[in-house]
Amino acid sequence: MNRHDSRYVEIANLTKAYPNPFGHDIEVVKDFNMILRKGEIVSVIGHSGCGKSTVLTMVAGLNPISSGSLAVQGREVSGPGPDRAVVFQSPCLLPWMSTYDNVMLGVKQCYPHGSKQQRKEICEYYLNLVGLADSMKRFPREMSGGMQQRVGIARAIALKPQVLLLDEPFGRLDSLTRMDLQDVILDILDRERITTMVITHDVDEAIYMSDRICMMTNGPEATVGQILDVPFQRPRLRQDVLDDPHYYDFRFALISFLEKQERAKDSHVAEVKQRLNAADSATDQQVTRV
Amino acid sequence: MTTATQDHPPSMTATTNCLIRYIEIWVPGNDGSVVLESARVVDADCLRALTPQITTFQLGEGLIGSAVKQRSPVIFQDLPSTDLQRVRDQSGVPVTAMLAFPVYLEDRLINVIAVGLVDGDGAAEIWTRDDRDELSVSGSIYRGLDSFEYMSQHVRFPKGAGLPGYCWKFGVPKMLSDPGTNPNFIRSFDRDRAALTSVVGLPISRSYGYPESILLLMSSQSIPLANYAAVLKVDAALPEDDAPFPPITVTSIENSSQEDDDIDWQQTAVDQMAACGSCCLIDEEALCGGFKGVVAIPFTKKGRVDRAVLLAF
Ligand SMILES: Nc1ncnc2c1ncn2[C@@H]1O[C@H](COP(=O)(O)OP(=O)(O)OP(=O)(O)O)[C@@H](O)[C@H]1O
Ligand SMILES: [Mg+2]
Numbered sequence: 001m002n003r004h005d006s007r008y009v010e011i012a013n014l015t016k017a018y019p020n021p022f023g024h025d026i027e028v029v030k031d032f033n034m035i036l037r038k039g040e041i042v043s044v045i046g047h048s049g050c051g052k053s054t055v056l057t058m059v060a061g062l063n064p065i066s067s068g069s070l071a072v073q074g075r076e077v078s079g080p081g082p083d084r085a086v087v088f089q090s091p092c093l094l095p096w097m098s099t100y101d102n103v104m105l106g107v108k109q110c111y112p113h114g115s116k117q118q119r120k121e122i123c124e125y126y127l128n129l130v131g132l133a134d135s136m137k138r139f140p141r142e143m144s145g146g147m148q149q150r151v152g153i154a155r156a157i158a159l160k161p162q163v164l165l166l167d168e169p170f171g172r173l174d175s176l177t178r179m180d181l182q183d184v185i186l187d188i189l190d191r192e193r194i195t196t197m198v199i200t201h202d203v204d205e206a207i208y209m210s211d212r213i214c215m216m217t218n219g220p221e222a223t224v225g226q227i228l229d230v231p232f233q234r235p236r237l238r239q240d241v242l243d244d245p246h247y248y249d250f251r252f253a254l255i256s257f258l259e260k261q262e263r264a265k266d267s268h269v270a271e272v273k274q275r276l277n278a279a280d281s282a283t284d285q286q287v288t289r290v
Numbered sequence: 291m292t293t294a295t296q297d298h299p300p301s302m303t304a305t306t307n308c309l310i311r312y313i314e315i316w317v318p319g320n321d322g323s324v325v326l327e328s329a330r331v332v333d334a335d336c337l338r339a340l341t342p343q344i345t346t347f348q349l350g351e352g353l354i355g356s357a358v359k360q361r362s363p364v365i366f367q368d369l370p371s372t373d374l375q376r377v378r379d380q381s382g383v384p385v386t387a388m389l390a391f392p393v394y395l396e397d398r399l400i401n402v403i404a405v406g407l408v409d410g411d412g413a414a415e416i417w418t419r420d421d422r423d424e425l426s427v428s429g430s431i432y433r434g435l436d437s438f439e440y441m442s443q444h445v446r447f448p449k450g451a452g453l454p455g456y457c458w459k460f461g462v463p464k465m466l467s468d469p470g471t472n473p474n475f476i477r478s479f480d481r482d483r484a485a486l487t488s489v490v491g492l493p494i495s496r497s498y499g500y501p502e503s504i505l506l507l508m509s510s511q512s513i514p515l516a517n518y519a520a521v522l523k524v525d526a527a528l529p530e531d532d533a534p535f536p537p538i539t540v541t542s543i544e545n546s547s548q549e550d551d552d553i554d555w556q557q558t559a560v561d562q563m564a565a566c567g568s569c570c571l572i573d574e575e576a577l578c579g580g581f582k583g584v585v586a587i588p589f590t591k592k593g594r595v596d597r598a599v600l601l602a603f
Contacts, residue, residue: 035422225451228446230444253441
């Protein structure tokens, strides 16, 4: 593994500040550090509102970074680019276009010099991968949420991104469909070795899908709490993972992290507030002294 | 060899009830060697001085020489180990693990501190940076913490995360009480027999911001590592070479193993440390707040002596 592969995505001190109603900048995410190796699947878990989507959209280039830096393959990036594809909880398909055309829309942009036949093959290949070979002519309204999400996944992966960013991609699906789609994605990622960041609320999903799990602390000033290396070999069989005697050590570690964060929420918010107020009054004093 | 422990039965009373039962302080000699300055056994009523046979180690030799060469703490726990045997024989204490760590003032090695641990629940971990700038456990000893031990080998802390990441980011030692409920202690040990009661993180560092490693010492409810531990905020300029420190004022007790702990004898311990210009061992009860003895360890940050860690017995 060369240097760029072992530090394929480099997130350094990523910080996002939003102004609050009183005109103060509140750092919702602060000094988030993580390095992803090429082909790695990293899941991010943390309480609702802690800043997971904020991190993901900054990495996607859809949300300006307040400070810190982001590099893909050793090149610093700012703003969105074809190297990174995003799938959100709802796939945002264009309702007046068929499944096939929804995927083709991206493929046309991504392969402007490809022949019509080549583009057609790409669309069909990826729709086939996600199990939609028979539904290419259907419109979004004619499909279930799970099927629509499959289209969203095919559309993202057909762009041949170097980095795939998934924000709770299965959040709205029932658990059977969810498990189905986890396997669809894992199968594709095992073939294509796309470096992936996936946000999830489901600890079992995090353990089953990822090489690493990044646990985020609560906001404000949310950051990496710890990273767990998941030792189960890929490709994985769900049953093997569940049968591993250490599966419950992992599950327990994730749940107790989340519980502890929850218990500490109020005191954390109070502590940050107090620190910001102290900093505020310090600057006030400086101002009056000047 | 094995009769040595029987010749000097270790005194086991409530007051010796801590995991660290043996202490050595080493100083750098010429040509990379390290020379013994003092060796003490934690006995029931005193820190008993010893005159061991081996008083010099070369760079890389044994536990002490390895700590200097690797610029990192080293833990030996597997018998037969000549270092463990050496200490068991000469002290009569049934140590089952030895831990040594170098202490630097900026880039200057001032001491190696070695401690011998007897059996009992608790843990020590050495965290070092890997190729993606994350800390992982590179050496450890765990007792009564099976699940914690298993998970810890899979845990990585980037700069700023967890206690090791804190010590790295801020370049200071840090003590956390009540790690079970303290949100700054990230890992969980609820599945294990040992209930951790406090954790001390010590950055082993020769230049600010780039620690060679972080040492974590963890006490359990059944037996603490030392009878008293504290991180003190202090402030003084760093002297040149091996001159004594200027007077060092303890500005506050950042954290200690005692509730409502006020600055008292701790200032005396720090005064002694300042006079030595390095780690020091004080064994007069009158100077140690009723403890049998105390080891004071200085830590620097950005050219100043900024913290002192006390371990008392
Ligand atoms: N445009 C914005 N302006 C101000 N605050 C914002 C903005 N967007 C998000 N926030 C705040 O930033 C914090 C993090 O939001 P984010 O959506 O990243 O959380 P999340 O971890 O993805 O939550 P969830 O699990 O519910 O999706 C929240 O407190 C949110 O209120
Ligand atoms: Mg979100």
